Structures are given as C-alpha cells and as structure tokens.
Amino acid sequence: MTSGQDGRAGPVEDEAGGSLARIQERDDTELVRAAQAGDRSALDQLLRAHVDRIHALCRRLCPSRPDAEDATQEALLAVVRGLPRFDGRSSFATWSHRVATNTCLDALRRQRRRPTVVRSVGPSDDGDRGASTLGALDPADPGEGPDDQVPQRLAIDDALAALPDEFRVPVVLRDQLGLDYAEIADVLEIPPGTVRSRIARGRGRLAELLGPSGPLGDGNPSDDDDVQGSRP
Numbered sequence: 001m002t003s004g005q006d007g008r009a010g011p012v013e014d015e016a017g018g019s020l021a022r023i024q025e026r027d028d029t030e031l032v033r034a035a036q037a038g039d040r041s042a043l044d045q046l047l048r049a050h051v052d053r054i055h056a057l058c059r060r061l062c063p064s065r066p067d068a069e070d071a072t073q074e075a076l077l078a079v080v081r082g083l084p085r086f087d088g089r090s091s092f093a094t095w096s097h098r099v100a101t102n103t104c105l106d107a108l109r110r111q112r113r114r115p116t117v118v119r120s121v122g123p124s125d126d127g128d129r130g131a132s133t134l135g136a137l138d139p140a141d142p143g144e145g146p147d148d149q150v151p152q153r154l155a156i157d158d159a160l161a162a163l164p165d166e167f168r169v170p171v172v173l174r175d176q177l178g179l180d181y182a183e184i185a186d187v188l189e190i191p192p193g194t195v196r197s198r199i200a201r202g203r204g205r206l207a208e209l210l211g212p213s214g215p216l217g218d219g220n221p222s223d224d225d226d227v228q229g230s231r232p
Contacts, residue, residue, distance in 0.1 A: 028092040036084055043083070047076060050093065053177070054079075054100045060172045061104040063111065063161060071107050075100040090186050097179070098187045105165060159209040167202030174199050 028049070034042035055072045062068040078099045086095055160168055173179045173187060174195075184199075185192045 029088070032083070032086065032088070032092055036086070043080070046092070047079070050079075050096050051076065053093070054096060057097060057100045057172070057177060058104055060160075060176050061101070061169065062107060067107060067111070071100070071104050074107070075103040078103055094183055094186045097173070097177075097183075098189070101169060101173075101187055105169070108165065155210060156206075159206050162209060163202055163205055167198050167205060170195050170198045171202035171206070175203075 028046065031042045031046040031049075035046055051072070054075050055068065058071040058075060059065070059068040062071050075096075079096055082099060086092070090098075160172070163171070170184050170188065173184045174181070179187070181192045181195050184195045188195065
C-alpha cells in the first residue's frame with residue numbers, strides 16, 4: 001500500500017504496476033492481447049464479458065435448453081482454443097459470434113434426425129412482417145414473461161426451427177440479437193447483399209408459417225438505418 005502526500009493510502013498495485021481497477025477497465029483488444037500472451041485473468045475477464053451473448057445466440061439457435069447449454073460450453077472451449085489464431089481483422093465480438101454460430105450449426109447437423117413439429121396457422125399475404133415483435137417476444141426463452149405470450153413464443157420457436165439454417169441464422173442474428181448487416185456478413189462470411197436477401201426470405205417464410213393473425217403482428221422496423229460497419 002502506498003501513501004500520498006496527504007497521508008491517505010493509495011491503491012494497491014501488483015509487481016507489474018497494474019491495479020485491479022485498471023485490469024477491469026481494459027477493453028477487448030487489450031484483453032485479447034493479454035490472453036494471447038498467457039494472462040489467465042485477462043482470458044477469464046474476456047469470456048465473462050461475452051458469455052451472456054454467446055449463450056443467448058446458442059439458446060436461439062439450439063432446439064432446447066440442454067442443447068444450448070452444451071453448445072455454449074463447446075463454443076467457449078472453441079474460443080479458448082482458437083484465441084491464439086485470432087488475428088483481430090474483425091472484432092472479438094464478431095469472431096466469437098462466428099465461433100458460436102458454427103458450433104450451433106455443427107450441433108444441429110448432428111441432431112438433424114430429431115422430428116420437429118410446426119404450428120402453422122395459415123398462409124400470409126405479407127412477407128415482411130414483425131421483426132420487432134419477433135425480437136421482443138424472445139421465443140428462445142418461452143418460460144419467461146406474461147402467460148398470455150407463452151403460446152406466441154412457442155409458435156415463433158417452432159416456426160424458427162422450421163426455417164432452413166441459411167435463413168434462420170441471419171434472422172436470429174438480426175432480429176433477436178440486434179446485429180447490423182455488416183456484422184452478420186462478417187459472422188457468416190457472406191456478402192451484405194446476401195444477408196439482406198436471406199433475412200427478407202426468412203421473415204417472409206416466418207410470416208407464412210405463423211399466418212396473418214399470428215404473433216408477429218403488423219409492421220416491420222426499417223432496415224435503412226442499419227449501421228454498415230461494426231458497432232464499437
């Protein structure tokens with residue numbers, strides 16, 4: 001412990017000259033560099049900072065909670081194993097989303113034989129319904145929220161499960177996790193135009209599955225305001 005000119009104790013610093021507060025304030029770039037150099041506390045902080053979003057992604061892409069929990073653990077392990085090769089060309093958040101997405105898709109391919117029951121209400125004449133409500137209902141967690149929303153959550157969950165992966169994944173990344181088109185393009189390693197096309201087709205298919213009176217509701221948020229670059 002050090003003492004200032006006024007006699008009050010200063011912060012306790014380790015031999016490397018870094019206080020605990022300074023470590024906690026480090027951003028992803030610094031944490032990645034430190035973790036790649038063998039700093040286990042930096043690795044732990046990095047994983048803690050991103051585990052919730054990784055789990056949210058797995059929960060939305062996997063068919064059940066146990067599957068999502070397994071995929072989350074696999075994704076975190078894949079992040080740790082792949083970190084020495086991470087070159088920083090994309091943000092750590094984008095890269096970790098890519099790792100988690102690939103982990104979930106691998107798990108889904110292993111489970112492809114499982115039957116899926118789809119609650120189809122009927123066809124819709126509007127192929128671009130309700131992404132805002134889709135995100136707000138959070139079908140990945142049907143056990144939370146008002147009881148009257150549970151059937152809607154389950155219906156959306158089933159409809160999402162019925163979508164081909166090429167449509168479902170970008171819809172989930174955009175409408176439920178809030179990534180912009182440039183970020184989704186980085187995660188999926190496809191052109192932004194392809195992202196837009198797949199999201200539009202996925203939303204249209206969801207509207208068909210859920211029907212005109214389904215839980216998607218009316219209206220769709222404009223995508224014209226999307227940031228065409230990674231968010232800080």
